[in-house]
Amino acid sequence: MKITKVETFAVPPRWLLCRIETDEGIVGWGEPVVEGRAATVRTAVGELAELLIGKDPSRVEDHWQLMTKGSFYRGGPVLSSAVAGLDQALWDIAGKSLGVPVHVLLGGAVRDRVRAYSWVGGDDPAGITDAVHAQVEAGFTAVKMNACGPMNRLATVRDIDDVTARAAAAREALGPDRDFAVDFHGRFHAANARKVLPHLAPFNPLFAEEPLLPDYPHLLEGLTAASPVPIATGERLYSRTDVLPALQAGVAVLQPDLSHAGGISEVRRIASLAETFDTLIAPHCPLGPVSLAASLQVAFTTPNFLIQEQSIGIHYNDGAEVLDYVVDTEVFRFHQGHLALPTAPGLGIEVDEAAVRAADGRTPDWHNPVWRHEDGSFAEW
Structure with missing residues (x-):
């Protein structure tokens, strides 16, 4: 062939x-x-x-x-x-x-189902409670939200109150048996993250994601040691050598992306490396159907897997959805917040080639927003 x-x-x-x-x-x-x-x-x-x-x-x-x-x-x-x-x-x-499915080629499944979380926004705190309730009613046992919108270089009292208000609303809506994660999105400076993280601890988030930009791996160990909340990072790390400093810094959760970090081959190796540091894997995937399908093949074969990100119903899916590009959507049907083991050969999905060809080039290239502080200087998005 x-x-x-x-x-x-x-x-x-x-x-x-x-x-x-x-x-x-x-x-x-x-x-x-x-x-x-x-x-x-x-x-x-x-x-x-x-x-x-x-x-x-x-x-x-x-x-x-x-x-x-x-x-x-x-x-x-x-x-x-x-x-x-x-x-x-x-x-x-x-x-x-x-x-055979790819997970068979990787050594076979180590679990029967994969837990997933759903996004509930967070840039704007309005509607967090309703959004969380909607995901609970849909059967999800975990959600993730942004900690804030634009963030000052050092948080004011109001900034801290806004971050904790989001966490409090999520925890109240979820109750004690479900989880939420908070994504700092690299919007915080190191001192700012250290200042804010203790205020989240009473609400017991599953993890705080990317409290530092990946540009500062030398500062990560001090933050993880001081944080009362488990630290997660990895969506902007692309190889075993990239993730090693984060693992050595003691992050609790590593989030390699199957569409960024060298695919199934490298993420499989990253997961094995993380296992030697007793670090859990939560693959990053606010993307499309093939990335999610590839993520699941790794998730089902990874002993130190924690939870899977997915973008079905995410707030930015405007005009197209994950399910629009697959022939049989059953493989992505959630059961009590979990996805079942794919059984079809390969990645376990059949891409709707006609839909993909028809959609090619239908919209302009997407670019992330550019934010600025009140003084006009650049702010992290």
């Missing part, structure tokens, strides 16, 4: 999908994207495709090594995300060619 074609599709709301075709008619799908840089990643996928055309798709690891190390300049979000999508598609072909 040989690879004959690699295609990419930019589809709403902000996703990029790739398709690898073989001469035996087996097709694999992946999701290589950096949110806000889809066009750039699309170019990178085209460049990497030159390494794959005419090659045997079953040599997944050899392809991964060549795509990641065959160039003098390596790594970073664009190249790692391009590799990630192609790697997902190669695993999809491998499973389909053998008639």
